Amino acid sequence: MKKSLSILSIILLLAGCSSSKDSVVNDAKQIENEKLEATLNIPAENFNFKAYLPTFMFHYIKNVPSDSPDQVGYKLSFSPEKLEQFLSFFQENNIKTLTFWDLKNILENKKELPEKAVILTFDDGHIDHYHNAFQILKKYNMRGVFFIIVNKPDQDQNYATWDQIQEMSQNGQEIASHTMSHLNLTNLSEAEIKYELERSKEIIEEKIGRPVISFCYPAGKYDERVLKTAKENYLFARTTNPGKDFSVLERYQIPTVRIFPTTGIASLKIWFEVK
Numbered sequence: 001m002k003k004s005l006s007i008l009s010i011i012l013l014l015a016g017c018s019s020s021k022d023s024v025v026n027d028a029k030q031i032e033n034e035k036l037e038a039t040l041n042i043p044a045e046n047f048n049f050k051a052y053l054p055t056f057m058f059h060y061i062k063n064v065p066s067d068s069p070d071q072v073g074y075k076l077s078f079s080p081e082k083l084e085q086f087l088s089f090f091q092e093n094n095i096k097t098l099t100f101w102d103l104k105n106i107l108e109n110k111k112e113l114p115e116k117a118v119i120l121t122f123d124d125g126h127i128d129h130y131h132n133a134f135q136i137l138k139k140y141n142m143r144g145v146f147f148i149i150v151n152k153p154d155q156d157q158n159y160a161t162w163d164q165i166q167e168m169s170q171n172g173q174e175i176a177s178h179t180m181s182h183l184n185l186t187n188l189s190e191a192e193i194k195y196e197l198e199r200s201k202e203i204i205e206e207k208i209g210r211p212v213i214s215f216c217y218p219a220g221k222y223d224e225r226v227l228k229t230a231k232e233n234y235l236f237a238r239t240t241n242p243g244k245d246f247s248v249l250e251r252y253q254i255p256t257v258r259i260f261p262t263t264g265i266a267s268l269k270i271w272f273e274v275k
């Protein structure tokens, strides 16, 4: 056994000595494999999988005073200090932060559903997602899902750049699509819906070099046509409908828990049954 292991190590060592050209080829191959894996192969016993799995929705991760004249901005913001308190609470109480990639692996029986888990989603790709949310997640070695509006990076300084998004992806954060331009999809033609969903996925995949499997409806708006296009392009889609359960049958209408600037640890204790 020991001998065969050492032979294996030699083979691995030799493989590691290959030229940089080969490693580029290997990277391309790995990405290709990931693409092949970006389908959902749910075994029959999980067809009706349903679990308590709150998916939190955050927008800005920055401090906006409660008496700010921008009340919409205030209501969509959450302070970095409070986000850190949340992550610290998750750590202390063994609540795991999952991505939709984890969920895919759980549904395919490749990973076990943790006893307590949460999905942290961040909408719109704001610059503070890179400067605040990502840095705090990294500190706790936790994961989030970032829904990017593709027309924003490198075009609008209020949004994370493609370099920053790549860095987040390489550090284990899930990068997902929030369309090209954040329009109300129910007002669009079928061709326009297809463009918003399909093209945004393609561009993000080109930028980060890995498949995009999840999607978020701008302002939570969708109809039958939008749902159909989401199913053709993604494995999961999040809505703004309130709820805390994840169900396979409703995986294109995943409900969410809207996090308000005033949401605190007391709510987390209730949601995760922590005394």
Ligand SMILES: [Zn+2]
Pocket: 123, 124, 178, 182, 218, 219
């Ligand atoms: Zn949005």
